[in-house]
Amino acid sequence: MKASRLFIPTLKEDPAEAEAISHKLSVRAGLVRQLAAGLYIFLPLGLRVMEKINRIIREEMNAIGAQEISMPVLHPAEVWRQTGRYDQIGPEMFRLQDRGGREMVLGMTHEEIVTWLAARELRSYRDLPQIWYQIQTKLRDEARPKSGVLRTREFVMKDSYSFDTDEEALEESYQLHVSAYERIFTRAGIEFYMVESDPGMMGGATAHEFMAPSPAGEDEVALCPACGYAANVELAQSVPDYPEFPEAGIEEVETPGVRTIAEVSGYLEVEPALLIKSLLVMAGDEPVLVMVRGDQELQETKLARVIGEFRPAQAGEIREATGADAGFIGPVGLELRKIADESLAEGVYVTGANRDGYHLRGVVPGEDFQAELHDIRRVKDGERCRHCNVDLKLERVIEVGNIFKLGTKYSEPLGATYLDESGRERPIVMGSYGIGPARVAAAAIEQQADGKGIVWPAAIAPFQVHLVLVQPGDGAQATMADRLYAELAAAGIEVLYDERDLSPGAKFADADLIGCPVRATIGKRSAAEGAVEVRLRPGGEEQKFPLEEAAEAIAGLLAEPPGDGGIQAGQP
RNA sequence: CGGGGCGUGGCGCAGCCUGGUAGCGCGCUUGCUUUGGGAGCAAGAGGUCGGCGGUUCAAAUCCGCCCGCCCCGACCA
Numbered sequence: 127m128k129a130s131r132l133f134i135p136t137l138k139e140d141p142a143e144a145e146a147i148s149h150k151l152s153v154r155a156g157l158v159r160q161l162a163a164g165l166y167i168f169l170p171l172g173l174r175v176m177e178k179i180n181r182i183i184r185e186e187m188n189a190i191g192a193q194e195i196s197m198p199v200l201h202p203a204e205v206w207r208q209t210g211r212y213d214q215i216g217p218e219m220f221r222l223q224d225r226g227g228r229e230m231v232l233g234m235t236h237e238e239i240v241t242w243l244a245a246r247e248l249r250s251y252r253d254l255p256q257i258w259y260q261i262q263t264k265l266r267d268e269a270r271p272k273s274g275v276l277r278t279r280e281f282v283m284k285d286s287y288s289f290d291t292d293e294e295a296l297e298e299s300y301q302l303h304v305s306a307y308e309r310i311f312t313r314a315g316i317e318f319y320m321v322e323s324d325p326g327m328m329g330g331a332t333a334h335e336f337m338a339p340s341p342a343g344e345d346e347v348a349l350c351p352a353c354g355y356a357a358n359v360e361l362a363q364s365v366p367d368y369p370e371f372p373e374a375g376i377e378e379v380e381t382p383g384v385r386t387i388a389e390v391s392g393y394l395e396v397e398p399a400l401l402i403k404s405l406l407v408m409a410g411d412e413p414v415l416v417m418v419r420g421d422q423e424l425q426e427t428k429l430a431r432v433i434g435e436f437r438p439a440q441a442g443e444i445r446e447a448t449g450a451d452a453g454f455i456g457p458v459g460l461e462l463r464k465i466a467d468e469s470l471a472e473g474v475y476v477t478g479a480n481r482d483g484y485h486l487r488g489v490v491p492g493e494d495f496q497a498e499l500h501d502i503r504r505v506k507d508g509e510r511c512r513h514c515n516v517d518l519k520l521e522r523v524i525e526v527g528n529i530f531k532l533g534t535k536y537s538e539p540l541g542a543t544y545l546d547e548s549g550r551e552r553p554i555v556m557g558s559y560g561i562g563p564a565r566v567a568a569a570a571i572e573q574q575a576d577g578k579g580i581v582w583p584a585a586i587a588p589f590q591v592h593l594v595l596v597q598p599g600d601g602a603q604a605t606m607a608d609r610l611y612a613e614l615a616a617a618g619i620e621v622l623y624d625e626r627d628l629s630p631g632a633k634f635a636d637a638d639l640i641g642c643p644v645r646a647t648i649g650k651r652s653a654a655e656g657a658v659e660v661r662l663r664p665g666g667e668e669q670k671f672p673l674e675e676a677a678e679a680i681a682g683l684l685a686e687p688p689g690d691g692g693i694q695a696g697q698p
Numbered sequence: 699c700g701g702g703g704c705g706u707g708g709c710g711c712a713g714c715c716u717g718g719u720a721g722c723g724c725g726c727u728u729g730c731u732u733u734g735g736g737a738g739c740a741a742g743a744g745g746u747c748g749g750c751g752g753u754u755c756a757a758a759u760c761c762g763c764c765c766g767c768c769c770c771g772a773c774c775a
Contacts, residue, residue: 138709138725139710139723140710141710142767145768216773217773218773234775235775237775269699269773270770277774596733600733628733629736629737630733630734630735631734632735632737633734634734634736635735636736638735649734650734651734
């Protein structure tokens with residue numbers, strides 16, 4: 127395509143509202159424009175990238191036998207009522223009424239709808255297994271859209287759903303998705319990890335996320351460099367390390383106005399690891415005292431698995447339950463449910479005395495108080511792996527895909543059943559699997575951009591070759607460039623042909639910003655010798671080819687498997 | 699929802715504290731020159747200063763309310 131006719135509004139300066147690299151560059155390179163918070167218009171270049179990613183997804187989904195369908199974005203509320211999610215989900219779901227006053231919702235995901243379909247059409251074990259997928263718009267009224275295209279209110283998602291006879295068959299569908307996802311992200315040219323994740327409210331027991339490492343990510347994962355253990359910090363486990371403990375023996379000490387861990391640590395000259403951090407939460411109407419070590423943080427998703435939904439207690443509730451203010455509460459002498467992190471199984475600690483202005487020293491868990499022990503702390507960088515005792519690494523990541531075993535959570539309420547070989551009616555066992563194509567694109571930008579702009583992996587670049595004609599007014603150069611353009615096009619290579627009448631610097635800067643893998647230049651320097659200059663976007667190393675051989679040489683460069691200077695992908 | 703920041707030609711910003719003339723860079727238009735890393739000269743176009751209300755002789759500037767956007771946190775099915 128000729129650049130003079132393409133709508134590629136590049137910008138010299140970063141947009142004021144952008145923070146993340148991928149956000150800045152996707153606006154500057156003319157991929158997207160923001161309509162409102164969390165709502166983006168995809169411009170020609172951005173759409174080309176999305177379509178490249180979607181094509182890879184389609185090919186790999188089809189390869190595991192998945193079949194593409196398309197479900198509505200607008201759903202009757204009734205279907206969501208049947209699974210209970212209509213009431214469970216809060217303001218994140220867009221709700222509206224049609225002209226007849228019927229309650230409708232905008233789909234934030236499609237488990238209900240696909241299960242509604244399966245309930246009507248899948249009847250026999252002979253109909254199973256099935257994998258259905260779509261690449262469809264989702265709407266979520268996000269509390270805080272952010273980071274450009276990474277977290278939006280309307281976004282396209284590849285979602286697939288598997289239908290199987292039992293858990294064993296589900297495992298097969300699950301593994302098929304694992305392999306398809308690995309191929310998809312590898313082909314797309316991003317680095318990624320598959321990590322254990324919290325199934326959360328999706329139900330089911332097993333879930334994994336595909337995570338692309340990037341400082342712009344919202345999630346964090348713990349990785350073991352030795353055994354490959356990889357988990358979202360929401361559930362990652364580690365071996366606690368212990369400090370040296372002082373002597374036991376309870377003693378009350380005056381600590382006027384000393385409330386926080388840092389203050390107590392400083393005032394009593396005791397390291398934070400020798401303190402117990404006591405938090406009061408409300409699980410429904412029941413107050414629960416939650417304890418982690420002073421140098422640890424509570425991982426709320428882990429606690430929720432133990433006590434269900436909870437919220438922090440308010441000041442009044444804290445005083446009512448403990449007789450003290452938040453800074454002075456502790457487990458000793460309290461008659462309420464107590465949950466302590468497992469690392470508190472041994473040791474001697476300082477805790478709040480449940481009396482304003484006082485703490486207790488020499489408190490021994492198990493003797494001075496009893497608590498249920500669970501892993502409820504957040505893994506810290508440098509803690510050791512449970513499997514091989516090697517230091518764990520924490521890394522920020524962008525969630526680009528997820529896979530869930532749903533079991534019968536949706537099939538039962540929606541009546542999606544089948545008859546097995548013996549004629550018995552049984553619920554279909556389901557799985558749910560998502561990929562965010564825009565996040566794949568953003569992850570690719572985040573992982574590979576340099577100071578000049580985007581460096582696209584070849585497979586998802588908007589064009590493979592950026593052909594720069596330096597002086598369009600020079601007949602000899604133009605003739606050469608026209609010929610190369612035609613030859614590349616004939617070879618099936620996508621070329622962005624920049625024949626605009628701009629200064630060379632402007633065109634080179636745009637080429638760097640847009641980030642196509644190969645740049646071919648024809649200017650007076652090369653035209654004089656009948657040559658084309660070819661350079662790869664990441665490296666910058668330049669080769670010259672005679673015009674006659676250039677198209678073939680470029681095709682060869684593009685066909686080369688991703689190598690050193692280019693794309694890295696795969697698992698840790 | 700809590701905390702913080704911002705809103706001034708298309709984009710990026712100054713001006714606001716201390717009220718009185720709206721300014722800079724980029725981009726855009728026209729002409730001439732130029733053409734290997736965001737060209738030069740000249741001449742131009744383009745702004746209800748987010749909105750509403752208030753104070754004042756006078757408001758981009760001071761006050762109030764509202765709206766929008768961004769960041770941190772909460773949330774994230």
